[in-house]
Amino acid sequence: MLSRESRRMAGLLLVILPTVVFGGVSxxxxxxxxxxxxxxxxxxxxxxxxxxxxxxxxxxxxxALRYVDETNLSNRLKWFVREAIPSSAILLPMGFFLSVLSPHATDPNAFIYLAYLGAVVLVAGLLVLGIGLIRKDSPQTA
Ligand code: HEM
Structure with missing residues (x-):
């Protein structure tokens, strides 16, 4: 059973997902x-x-939302995982799209740094979630 926070974020993500369909059609x-x-x-x-x-x-x-409620991470770290991974889904595409908006762009502009920021946020979210799941099963924390 999903927590209220995870359920709300999942709903939001499903509402945002059609923008990917719009991008694909574009x-x-x-x-x-x-x-x-x-x-x-x-x-x-x-x-x-x-x-x-x-x-x-x-x-x-x-x-990730299916897993985060299974961890025994603190509420603050669960919040971080719920925000970090979806944030990367915004930051990376923004970097890729906005850095070459002009049809004549020969190099990406500074917006490309959003993609690197997204990568850092993604890795942090994944590591916290992964470690949270592994620790749940370890005898010390059981
Ligand atoms: C949730 C829905 C979607 C997901 C997860 C998705 C995912 C992807 C991925 C992973 C690629 C890269 C493939 C590659 O280059 O190896 C891709 C490319 C592409 N997708 Fe989608 N897609 C979605 C919906 C759509 C829709 C609805 C359309 C169009 C009706 C579309 C049109 C395209 C096109 C044309 C490419 C190739 C773009 C290019 O080569 O420049 N996608 N998509």
Missing amino acids: VLTLLIHDPDYMDNALRQDLWRAGHAHAGVLLVLSLV
């Missing part, structure tokens, strides 16, 4: 109808990565 439309889109390989790669990471990390966030 890149598909660009690929098919905008010949200039394929001319900028860096932009195409980063926008594909933006769409892909948004989808995969939102699904990973939903998976």
Whole structure:
């Protein structure tokens, strides 16, 4: 049974997930109808990565919510896990999309640092969740 906090976050994530569908439809439309889109390989790669990471990390966030209530982490650390992994699902795509907004961008702008920040937040959330699950089973904490 999910805690109230996890259930609310899961609901929010499911409401946000259609934005990934919107992104997928957008890149598909660009690929098919905008010949200039394929001319900028860096932009195409980063926008594909933006769409892909948004989808995969939102699904990973939903998976994490199933586990976080099973840990015996403090409420503060459970809150951190519930916020950190979904935050990375926002930060990485923002970095990928916003760093090459211009069709003529040859280098990503400073927004790309959001992707690195997202990576740090993601790793922190995953480690806390993983350690919380392992500690739950250890004899010392049982
Ligand atoms: C939750 C829903 C979705 C998830 C999790 C998802 C995930 C992904 C992933 C992981 C990739 C990268 C594949 C790769 O390059 O190896 C991708 C690419 C792509 N997706 Fe989605 N996708 C979703 C929905 C959609 C929808 C609804 C559409 C269009 C109707 C779409 C269109 C595309 C296109 C066209 C690409 C290739 C983009 C390119 O190569 O530039 N996606 N998606």
